Amino acid sequence: MVHEILLPGRIVYGLGAFSQVGTYAAGLGRKALIVSDPIMEKIGHVETCRIHLQQAGIPSAVYTGVATEPTDRHLQEVLEVCRAEQCDVLIAVGGGSCIDAAKAAAVMMTNSGDISDYVGGSKAFAHRPLPLIAVPTTAGTGSEVTKVTVIINTSTNVKMMIAQPELLPQVAIVDALLCMSCPASVIASSGIDALCHAIEAYWSKKANPMTDGWALQAIDLLIKHLPICYTKKGETEDFAQIALGSMLAGAAFSNASVTLVHGMSRPLGALFHVPHGISNAMLLPAVLEFTAEYAEERVAAIGRIMRPDLAAEGSKRLVLAVIEEVKSLCRLLKIPNLHGWGLDKEQFSSAIPKMAADAIASGSPGNHPRPVTAEVIEALYRTCYAYQIE
Structure with missing residues (x-):
């Protein structure tokens, strides 16, 4: 290619x-x-x-x-x-x-x-x-x-x-x-956005060897330094590392594209004004579970970065470790589900068909490793509304 x-x-x-x-x-x-x-x-x-x-x-x-x-x-x-x-x-x-x-x-x-x-x-x-x-x-x-x-x-x-x-x-x-003057909430929302960029770029159908390297390095930097910066215990070098991770993740997704998380996230922001990074974080764990079987080796490679102590384990164990690590990060960053954010269930439900159609129209879900339809996306929105990361 x-x-x-x-x-x-x-x-x-x-x-x-x-x-x-x-x-x-x-x-x-x-x-x-x-x-x-x-x-x-x-x-x-x-x-x-x-x-x-x-x-x-x-x-x-x-x-x-x-x-x-x-x-x-x-x-x-x-x-x-x-x-x-x-x-x-x-x-x-x-x-x-x-x-x-x-x-x-x-x-x-x-x-x-x-x-x-x-x-x-x-x-x-x-x-x-x-x-x-x-x-x-x-x-x-x-x-x-x-x-x-x-x-x-x-x-x-x-x-x-x-x-x-x-x-x-x-x-x-x-x-x-x-970046060092950012409040913790901004560090959380922007940092999880960067992590989504890197994960999506890595499993995207348009990924290539150069974007793979950028994406994996970004994941490594962000998973190590984002929690430290969020808790305000980070030194200047920690902020330098998440700035670098964000830039690398941006380069990766700009050249390999984002996928389903961003496709679903944009309509949430447009209709309900949920900050972009937060809406990504609300969707990421459920989309990870939905995707894992179809991108097992790629998610396992991410697992070797997130949990180097499990590097010798099989791919299925590593996939579970990635889901666990992402949920743990969301808990640390105080990411709620859509219900916890305060979205009215009736209004949210009535908007689901439009959000699913807008997500498909954006083109991003077409790059996802697991095929999706508007009906599948509608079901994922319903799952995400009350999804528990505990």
């Missing part, structure tokens, strides 16, 4: 790397638009970015309206500011929501139509985007190294996933120091 690997033009990784944002921006444009959120503005990351840009001789404008997962309305607002301020380079400072909004804006600044026109590859971007520098402040989405953006269509309540090479940032700057 022939595989294509796509990554940002440049990845800058290490403690203190954020200080170089001005240098890279100066090589890409004359005026920057910083796309961020109110929290990043409050804790000072936006002002720090402006100072770094100023020191490099780059003036900047700021948009900090991405207070939720990005919607088509956020995108329109970013575009309006970018045009009004005549910016020619974008800098995303924040979590995956900020980066996804900036990706969509960078490409729609130079291409016609609506972002919805490009869902599912139905239309290719005809022109190169404005340059984008992605600076993640969470260790989770991996969006800084992916060709993917996810934007909520507020008219249809669908999370639109667009995956095209033009969405890759020109520069990814990964500085774990920016």
